[in-house]
Amino acid sequence: MGAQSQLELAQLWGGGEVATTDGMRFVVPVRTVHAGPNPKYFGTGWGVTWYNLISDQFSGLNAITVPGTLRDSLVLLAVVLEQQTELQPTQIMTDTGAYSDVVFGLFRLLGYHFSPRLADVGGTRFWRSHPDADYGKLNGLARQSVKLDLLAEHWDDLLRLAGSLKLGRVPATGIMRTLQAGDRPTRLAQALAEFGRIEKTLHTLTYIDDESKRRATLTQLNRGEGRHSLARAVFHGKRGELRQRYREGQEDQLSALGLVVNIIVLWNTLYITVALKQLKRQGHPVQEEDVVRLSPLIYEHINMLGRYSFAVPEEVARGELRPLRNPDDDL
Numbered sequence: 001m002g003a004q005s006q007l008e009l010a011q012l013w014g015g016g017e018v019a020t021t022d023g024m025r026f027v028v029p030v031r032t033v034h035a036g037p038n039p040k041y042f043g044t045g046w047g048v049t050w051y052n053l054i055s056d057q058f059s060g061l062n063a064i065t066v067p068g069t070l071r072d073s074l075v076l077l078a079v080v081l082e083q084q085t086e087l088q089p090t091q092i093m094t095d096t097g098a099y100s101d102v103v104f105g106l107f108r109l110l111g112y113h114f115s116p117r118l119a120d121v122g123g124t125r126f127w128r129s130h131p132d133a134d135y136g137k138l139n140g141l142a143r144q145s146v147k148l149d150l151l152a153e154h155w156d157d158l159l160r161l162a163g164s165l166k167l168g169r170v171p172a173t174g175i176m177r178t179l180q181a182g183d184r185p186t187r188l189a190q191a192l193a194e195f196g197r198i199e200k201t202l203h204t205l206t207y208i209d210d211e212s213k214r215r216a217t218l219t220q221l222n223r224g225e226g227r228h229s230l231a232r233a234v235f236h237g238k239r240g241e242l243r244q245r246y247r248e249g250q251e252d253q254l255s256a257l258g259l260v261v262n263i264i265v266l267w268n269t270l271y272i273t274v275a276l277k278q279l280k281r282q283g284h285p286v287q288e289e290d291v292v293r294l295s296p297l298i299y300e301h302i303n304m305l306g307r308y309s310f311a312v313p314e315e316v317a318r319g320e321l322r323p324l325r326n327p328d329d330d331l
Helices: 002-006 008-013 074-081 101-109 148-153 155-166 187-209 211-234 247-281
Strands: 018-028 046-055 060-067 091-094 113-116
Touching: 002 008, 002 247, 008 247, 018 074, 018 211, 046 074, 046 211, 046 247, 060 074, 060 247, 074 091, 074 101, 074 155, 091 211, 101 113, 101 155, 101 187, 113 187, 148 155, 148 187, 155 187, 187 211, 211 247
Parallel strands: 018 091, 091 113
Antiparallel strands: 018 046, 046 060
16 A cells, blocks of 8 residues: 555545445355345355445555445444554545444544435435524525534543544444443434534535535545456456355455455556556657546456466566557557
């Protein structure tokens, strides 16, 4: 990730402040408690979901493996908090199904801007800070009021909760034990949800009003989908199934997959940069608005089959790059 972030082309794609979280599913054909059912993704079998944190420079920052297709949005928070790379994204984008009022509140308390894609804005509730506040044309839209008294009562506890999460004293995936009393949310959870409703309302209003924000969210989510397509192409052996019985083995294999995908992204970024410089030297126009649309997730030039040779040519061992392929040679 550090090498990728130093490349000028990667910096054109993004500054590392934005990241997206998304899940990739794998069928697990062996009997194990570390997998779960979902007919939509696994048919009659079981599987796991590999949740990834992907930067706006296309690099993978962290990943967590969970059984089945756990729709717990707190898993996304764990992916963000437990990443330990040089990049420290502050805006986290995700798809529609991965948010709740509590998660909006947690992300905001921890200093992140949570930015999910909103597929059904028409069904979204808008919240006002005071029942008598005048929002002009939006008065009829925001009918529910945030309980500021409940939020003020538990504010110090919310700050302590955020500090415990940030310092790693409480794991994000286990935070529900603090926020639930049996099947009911605690008063602290209710206060956190009230805080989250403020942030969710602000995000929704901006999302509706700002077309560039909607476009940026879609662009980043597409990068996540493209990275998963590359990972799927790499993970082609044994029908693309994850045949690890224990969680440690699953995480080891998928961590290796993430490493290989990061290597391909770095390789492609490096050689795209060299190709662009050569085009400029040859007098071809290279526009920045076109360059930012390039992607290092291409893999048609990579042979995923056959034998892998790790013999390094002399010039590469000296720190030189391989010569670019001349497309005219294929004619």
